[in-house]
Amino acid sequence: MLDIKCGWVDAVSPGRCFSDGSSPKNPPLPLRSGLRFLDSAGAAGNSMEAIATYSALVYDDDPRRRAVTCEALERVGFSCRGSGRTAEAKKLMHGVDHDLAVVDVRAAERRQLAVLAAAVARAPGAKTVAITNAGNPDLMRKLFAYGVDEVAIAPIDMSGFAMKALSLFEIDRWRAELSTPLGAESPQDLLRRIEKTLLSRSDELGGCYDAVFDQEGDAGEPPLGIYEFIESYNSPRSASGSLWLRTTGEQREFARVTTRTSTENVPVTKHGECAGEGFRAILCDISEAGALMIHTRAVPLTNLAMRWYCVTKNLRVTVPAHVVRCESIGRFYEVGVRFD
Incomplete structure (x- = not known):
C-alpha cells in the first residue's frame, strides 16, 4: 500500500498552465487502444515520444489533480483518459x-464509490487503484473488500504513485531482470x-517429416483464450530459468x-x-532438450513430429x-516433450 508523504504540486511540470481549472491544452496523445487522452472538458493531453504500453482511466472531480495524475502516468508509459463527471466515468469504466482505473474517493461520497464499483466490475485483468485520505481505516478495509488492487494515501508523490501503478503489471518482469546475474546470458x-x-x-533431418505434415494438412488455429490463460497461469516463469523434463526415473536440467x-x-x-x-x-518454455506446451486436450505419451517458426529468425524448425x-491445468493441459 502506498503511504508517501509529498505534495501534488511537486509533480507539476514547469510551464504547464491551468487557466480555468481545466486540463492543459496540448497536442493529442497516441494511445495503444486508439483513443486520445480527453477529459470531460474535451482537452487533449500531452504528446509522448513513444507509444504507450498500458492504458488508464482516471476519475477525479478536481481537474487540476486529474491532469497531474494523468501526466505522471504518461511519463511511465500509460496512455490516459480522464473524467470528472460521475455518469461519464461509469460509462467509460x-x-x-x-x-x-484510478478512482479518487477522498470524499467517500456515494457517487465516487459508484465509479469505483464500476471499475472493479470491469473485465478480469484490469487493475484498480483508489486514492483516499489517511485516518479512515474503515474505508480502506471496504476498498480492499470491494476488490481494489492498491490504495494510495494522499498527499501523494506522483512519480512514486505512477511507478507503483506500473509495478502492478511489470513486477514479474522486473524481478526476473534483477535476478539475472551481471554478465549472464539474456533471455533473447x-x-x-x-x-x-x-x-x-532440423537441417540434419532433410525434410523427412514434410510428408507427415502434408498428409495432415492445416492443424487449425489455437483456441480462443489460450494466450490469456498462459499469461495468467505462467507469468511467474516468464524469464530465463531452468526447465526440468521428467523421464523414466531421470531428471535433467537445461x-x-x-x-x-x-x-x-x-x-x-x-x-x-x-x-x-x-x-x-502453444509453446510456453523451450530449451535445447525439450519444451512445455499448452493444449486443449490430453496428449498420450507418444512420439511427435513438431514444426514451428522461430522467433529470432524467420525460419521454420522441424524436430x-x-x-x-x-x-x-484448469481447462487446458500442460504437455512436456523431450526432443529426440
Whole structure:
C-alpha cells in the first residue's frame, strides 16, 4: 500500500498552465487502444515520444489533480483518459478497454464509490487503484473488500504513485531482470542460441517429416483464450530459468526461455510415419532438450513430429520429440516433450 508523504504540486511540470481549472491544452496523445487522452472538458493531453504500453482511466472531480495524475502516468508509459463527471466515468469504466482505473474517493461520497464499483466490475485483468485520505481505516478495509488492487494515501508523490501503478503489471518482469546475474546470458540471447541448435537438427533431418505434415494438412488455429490463460497461469516463469523434463526415473536440467509460439504437432511412429490426428498447441518454455506446451486436450505419451517458426529468425524448425508428461491445468493441459 502506498503511504508517501509529498505534495501534488511537486509533480507539476514547469510551464504547464491551468487557466480555468481545466486540463492543459496540448497536442493529442497516441494511445495503444486508439483513443486520445480527453477529459470531460474535451482537452487533449500531452504528446509522448513513444507509444504507450498500458492504458488508464482516471476519475477525479478536481481537474487540476486529474491532469497531474494523468501526466505522471504518461511519463511511465500509460496512455490516459480522464473524467470528472460521475455518469461519464461509469460509462467509460464499462465501455472503454483499459488496463488501469484510478478512482479518487477522498470524499467517500456515494457517487465516487459508484465509479469505483464500476471499475472493479470491469473485465478480469484490469487493475484498480483508489486514492483516499489517511485516518479512515474503515474505508480502506471496504476498498480492499470491494476488490481494489492498491490504495494510495494522499498527499501523494506522483512519480512514486505512477511507478507503483506500473509495478502492478511489470513486477514479474522486473524481478526476473534483477535476478539475472551481471554478465549472464539474456533471455533473447538464450532463445537465439536454442533456436540455432534446433535449426541445425532440423537441417540434419532433410525434410523427412514434410510428408507427415502434408498428409495432415492445416492443424487449425489455437483456441480462443489460450494466450490469456498462459499469461495468467505462467507469468511467474516468464524469464530465463531452468526447465526440468521428467523421464523414466531421470531428471535433467537445461537452460530454458519463455516463448509464446504456435506449433504444429503430428503423432508419429518410431519410423516417422503418421500415427494420429495432428493438432496445434502453444509453446510456453523451450530449451535445447525439450519444451512445455499448452493444449486443449490430453496428449498420450507418444512420439511427435513438431514444426514451428522461430522467433529470432524467420525460419521454420522441424524436430522429432517424445511426450514425457501431460498434466491438467484448469481447462487446458500442460504437455512436456523431450526432443529426440
